[in-house]
Amino acid sequence: MLGLTTIGIIHTAISLVAVAAGIIGFFRDKEINPRTGLGRTYVWTTVLTCLTGFFIFQHGGFGKPHVLGIVTLIVLTVAWVAGSTGVFGRAGRYIETVSYSLTFFFHMIPGFTETLTRLPASGPVFSGPDDPTLQKVIGGVFLLFLVGAFAQVMRLRRLHKVGTPGAIPAA
Template sequence: MNKELDMFGISPLGWLHTLGSLPAIPAAAYMFARHGRIVPRSKAGAAYFVSMLIGAVTVVFVAHQPVGYAIASVTLLLLLVGYGAALLPGRGRAKAYVETVTLTLTAFLLMLPTVTEILRRVPDGHPLVTDLQSPLLLGAQGLLLVALLAGLAAQVIHLRTQARAHRAMR
């Protein structure tokens, strides 16, 4: 196999998966920093959706373990629910909660394998982590979980505060 195409042990199809899903990371970071959540009806939200869709669909061709298929399936389901939340029947703030929580979970499910794969492949030929039970890997995954829980808590508090302010204005 061509060494340039096999850099970091990633096949050409793996590169399609990686480069196709990569734009979701800065799009999510931008929306979290600017809006505190992923905003589906925005340019960054559209880029996030397309990139996540590419990543979730192409993982079928590159995953070597059932956990990869499971993460992709759950991510795809959450992505569709999150982007479709505005179409749910009825009124009320529940749609905002469904949208915010499901899309935040997709960002977590993007970052979990991303961090794992980076630590298992970089630097090329001498990765930082060679064992899935490595303290560095488990620590990084733990930090992602803490960030998820703190982020979800902050988002829910913000949504509740907005709802109270909206009710008070009526």
């Protein structure tokens, strides 16, 4: 099926669950919140996406997608530490929120790349991962991430100033 191996199909299915959970979380909670069932689903399916991705070698061996998986796991760890310990002080809630959003952006890189270099099957939209137009698309998605991260930080600041229940605790 579109050149996917069995592990590739499993990996893709798991990643689609993560992306769906992330999108629903953004609309419902304005963030990926690991203290909700939806947020936990996002985090664990993202971890599984990374782990299954380490067994995919369609492009010859260890490469950029594997590095992205490692970086994603590191950022997930930073997000978890920021949200569940006091290591980052008052900045912890901000770091947590932006880090989870960053991992969502990371899903978009292989998501757009693999989808648009395979579909439509009769003539994919882009020639390959290094296609300059695809790079511009990924750059545009990164700009959306930056705008979204800024909006999330501003929302958290408003919650903190207002003292809304569930707001960022003062250090």
